[in-house]
Amino acid sequence: MNEFRILKIKQSVFADNDRDADALRAELKAKGVFLLNLMSSPGAGKTTALRGTIERLRDEFNIGVMEADIDSDVDARAIQQTGVRVIQLHTGGMCHLDADMTRQGLAGLGTDRLDLAILENVGNLVCPAEFDTGAAKNAMILSVPEGDDKPLKYPLMFTICDVVLVNKTDVLPWFDFDIEAVRARVASLNPDAKVIPISARTGEGMDEWINWLRDALVSWRAR
């Protein structure tokens, strides 16, 4: 091994992305654009919850949506029907978006006069948690059929979230899903995270979520 010189680096693999994310966050703050990073596993109801969110907030705020997927544009088409600006991002095989891809997405979407940019991240509870996108707030959706044990299985995701939406509460009677257990598990990982039960389909709990989001946006701007 004597023939090799050793260069000590000792830096997180994610250091580069973390720097990009901080820079993007500062730029968005200067422009007054609140970026929400929305994450969940596939099928948790991100797109349906997003449509409900847009319908309730589009008269108050200028909203833009970035739909991230490995392929396809089905989600972008669904969001387009709400009439807000939308752009489809393809990750080309990657399971998450990083800060640089988010920056490119925002450039494509256009941030002029935008109040609220929502990034619908790739459906996945692992990788998106490791890559900071530069968002002002991170939200995740856990749906009832997925089970109340998910905070135990994917601790990092629940650690980085500011708010956890427990979606599909309309099917609670048919599942052994303990919302109080979810609250306790989330609280032990991340005492600051807010847990809000919703049903994007029936609208139950959506007002509480909308109030949380509005407050987060307004207080972030005032900071």
Add this chain to the structure above:
Amino acid sequence: MDKLAARCARKLAGALAMHELGVVIEIQKRVAEAAAENGIELRDVAAVVVEIGEASCVVPRYLQNCWPAATDGTEMAGAELKIELIKAEVRCNACGRVYEYLACGRRCPDCGAPECRMVRGQETNVKEILVR
């Protein structure tokens, strides 16, 4: 970066949406940056040593599998990836003892309490590079 990701994804056909691919690309970026800062040619990099915590979200075997696909055709094509695993250790909230989390069955071996805080084991670090 998109092109690189797409190229890797094609090479890993059948393993789409692999988490470790993104990690490998980040490792390459860190190495390229460190090499540039220190006046080292990338083709002189013989090996890259990374530290992966047992409780990180990275599977060392998959990381190793992604490495050739990500480096093939680049200046780093000849570089080897060496992975050092870091055991997950936690500190007991009740008595303060630091213990190996998985080996001890997720409970403090002294007082039996399950509540604890992670001390180490979540790392995904580029530790060092070996230069020819």
